[in-house]
Amino acid sequence: MEKIRCGWCEKDDLYRDYHDHIWGKPVYDDETIFEFMTLESFQAGLSWYTVLSKRENFKKAFDDFDYKKIAAYDEAKVEELMKNTGIIRNRMKITATINNARRFMEVQKQFGTFSKYIWSFVNGQPIINHPKTLEDVPATSEISDALAKDLKTRGFKFMGSTVVYAHMQATGMICDHLVDCHCK
Template sequence: MEKIRCTWCDKDDLYRAYHDNEWGKPVYKDETIFEFLVLESFQAGLSWYTILKKRENFKLAFDDFNYRKIAEYSSEKTEELMHNPGIIRNRLKILATVNNAKRFLEVQKEFGTFSEYIWSFVNGKPLINHPQTLKDVPATSEISDALAKDLKKRGFKFLGSTVVYAHMQATGMVNDHLVDCWVRNQ
């Protein structure tokens, strides 16, 4: 019998694997949280599928999402990234990634881990929504508004409320799997 999934992932095996194995599962490792911050910020204005298809290229281009290395990127390195056909070559997003790596380190210094900081917005545990259809899944929330505002105050770029909400979904801070999806109750 075929598993019932959220309908957004029906496109192909890549999408289904991401949905089944990652999306909505709580992430507490700073390295993975940063990876999703980078990917989500590049996704702004594009489809997630576009980013997912290029994920391995991003991983190679951005030193395995090592935020300590990225925070030290030179203008030569950012120029090199601008000529990398495997990623989204948007100068503002590339520069934002370098900036966000620096801000990420500042938050770690203040809170011990970035995970402690970001998960504090949901009191350390996933918010469980009960969407019946994709139309019931919001693009933002009061929490994503507050988190995006705080990130902006801290100097982060390309992380508005919609991007932040997508990040919250990807890292399991919010569970928006449809009520009949098999992953929901895992």
């Protein structure tokens, strides 16, 4: 019997694997949270599939998403990344990633971990929605609005409410698997 999945992931095996094993699973470690923040920020204005298909290239280009290394990137590294055809070569998004790595570490200093900070917006527990159709899944929420606003006041870039909501879905802060999906 074939597994029933959320309809958005039926494009190919890459998407199905991401849906079945990653999307919506709670993430509490700062390294993975930063990885998804970076990938989600590069998605702004593009499809998630475009970013997901380049995930391994991003991982290599951005030192395994090591935010401590990324925070120290200089203009020469930005130019190197701009020449990397394996990633999305958008100077604003690249410099935003460097900025966000620095802001990320500031939040860690204040809260102990970035995870404590970000999960506080959902009281440390995933929000489980029960959408029946893809049309029932919102692009933003009051929580993503509040988190995006707070991130902006902390100096983060490319982390608007839609990007933040997608990040919350990817890292399991919000579970939007459809009610008939095998992953719900």
